[in-house]
Amino acid sequence: MTDGWTIDAALAERIGVLAQDRASGVRMKGNILTLVLDVGGLDPAARDALAASITQAGKDHPGVADVRIAMTAERAARPAIIAIGSGKGGVGKSTLAVNLAIALKRLGKRVGMVDADIYGPSLPRLLASEGVKPEAQGKRLIPVPNALGIPMLSMGHLANPGQAIAWRGPMVSSALGQLIDADWTGTDLLVIDLPPGTGDVQLTMIQRYKPVGAVIISTPQDLALIDAARAISFFDQAKVPVIGMVENMAGYVCPHCGGVSDPFGTGGAEASAAQLGLAFLGRVPLDIAVRIASDAGTPPAAQDGTAGQPFRAIAERVARWLDAQKTGAPIG
Numbered sequence: 001m002t003d004g005w006t007i008d009a010a011l012a013e014r015i016g017v018l019a020q021d022r023a024s025g026v027r028m029k030g031n032i033l034t035l036v037l038d039v040g041g042l043d044p045a046a047r048d049a050l051a052a053s054i055t056q057a058g059k060d061h062p063g064v065a066d067v068r069i070a071m072t073a074e075r076a077a078r079p080a081i082i083a084i085g086s087g088k089g090g091v092g093k094s095t096l097a098v099n100l101a102i103a104l105k106r107l108g109k110r111v112g113m114v115d116a117d118i119y120g121p122s123l124p125r126l127l128a129s130e131g132v133k134p135e136a137q138g139k140r141l142i143p144v145p146n147a148l149g150i151p152m153l154s155m156g157h158l159a160n161p162g163q164a165i166a167w168r169g170p171m172v173s174s175a176l177g178q179l180i181d182a183d184w185t186g187t188d189l190l191v192i193d194l195p196p197g198t199g200d201v202q203l204t205m206i207q208r209y210k211p212v213g214a215v216i217i218s219t220p221q222d223l224a225l226i227d228a229a230r231a232i233s234f235f236d237q238a239k240v241p242v243i244g245m246v247e248n249m250a251g252y253v254c255p256h257c258g259g260v261s262d263p264f265g266t267g268g269a270e271a272s273a274a275q276l277g278l279a280f281l282g283r284v285p286l287d288i289a290v291r292i293a294s295d296a297g298t299p300p301a302a303q304d305g306t307a308g309q310p311f312r313a314i315a316e317r318v319a320r321w322l323d324a325q326k327t328g329a330p331i332g
Contacts, residue, residue: 007033011061018054031065033058039071043185047071078180079112079190081211082318083240086218087227089196092248093217095294096284097193098126099301099308100215101150103315104189106301109322112143112187114179115154116205117195118172124156128297132157134182141182148302151187153179173204180209189322196227198234206238212325213243215281215318220247220268228269232276243321244279245269246314252286279321282314 007028015023015035025036037054039047051069058067084097098113105111115123124130127146134157135142143151155175184190192211194202205211214235218228228245235242247269251262263286273280284290289307293300300308301315 008061008063011058011064014057014061015054018057019050022050023054025070028064031063032068033061033064033066034068034070036070036072078209079110079184079187080322081180081190081192081209082243082322083192083194083202083205083211083214083235085194085202085214085216085231085235086196086224087198087229087231088224091196091217091219091224092284093196094122094126094193095290095299096217096246096248096311097191098123098150098294099290099299099311100315100318101191102148102299102301103308103312104191104319105148105150106312107315107319109319110186110188111150112184112190113150113152114176114190114192115152115156116176116179116192116201118155118175118201119195121154121156121159123152123154123193126294126297126299127152129157134158137183141178143182143184143187146297148299151184153182155179172201176201176204177208180205198230202234206235206240211240213241213321215243216245216278217248218245218269218272219249220262220265222265222268224264225268225272229272229276232278242278243318244281245273246281247283249286250283255288279317281317282310284310284314 007026012026015026019037022038023035027034037051039050042050051071054069055067058064084093084100086093101111101113113123115121127148127150129144129146132144134144134153141153143153144157145151192205194205216228216231218224232242249264251260251266253260270280287307290300293307301311
């Protein structure tokens with residue numbers, strides 16, 4: 001830690017304990033102690049507190065008249081990305097993406113979210129952060145906090161409520177880049193809610209940011225499954241692993257008589273997953289409780305009730321897949 005310069009061993013040890021491997025280039029020149037302190041990933045308060053404690057420790061040491069600290073902060077690595085995709089709209093992808101992110105957080109993942117549906121952003125409503133404008137530090141946006149502890153960014157935070165966003169492809173790609181390249185300090189997993197289809201936004205995100213995996217959402221009927229297959233093909237061509245498929249709106253239980261009906265069919269996504277050699281992550285029923293809670297900004301995955309159970313089960317399978325990628329162990 002001393003870079004070949006002579007320094008009192010007790011002082012060097014004290015600084016090492018305080019800095020927790022963040023100090024380098026510790027030197028004494030005359031009666032002046034100098035060092036470089038890596039403050040990457042620390043918020044301003046933690047950074048200043050660390051520098052103050054090291055300064056005080058130096059000045060308390062015999063023979064030190066002054067302490068000079070040069071702070072550096074290497075750009076934090078971008079979190080791993082999971083893309084939530086579908087081949088068509090209207091399959092409940094955004095609602096599922098939010099509930100999946102919340103369930104992953106409850107499993108101990110440090111999760112953030114990006115709403116990549118530039119033309120139809122809905123995550124601010126689902127995470128009760130409508131009307132909140134993100135701050136910026138330098139050229140980087142600071143994600144918007146919320147009561148559920150999922151930092152997130154959406155074009156819905158940047159545009160005025162109800163404003164139509166009539167942008168061409170290059171402008172959309174630039175906006176998406178600002179959202180993903182934000183300051184995600186403290187986040188190691190980024191759930192990105194993609195718009196439906198396989199157009200410019202999806203292609204830009206795949207090429208520039210390379211997700212570690214994708215989750216495909218579909219309803220059970222044939223038309224939705226045809227489009228979901230196109231989305232799977234898109235990720236396959238981009239060499240992004242498909243973690244698995246989710247069947248949404250899978251059956252409706254009548255709250256009055258308890259009878260079960262299947263307005264969109266049943267089992268289609270599970271059968272397609274088996275045919276394509278993909279994991280089936282689970283099914284989510286057509287439940288009015290999910291719609292009401294999510295629209296109110298209190299998604300059911302944040303609670304322990306039965307409405308959130310399908311999302312928690314899906315999140316457990318996704319978490320096992322992510323852990324297996326790190327360890328190389330087979331997925332249980």
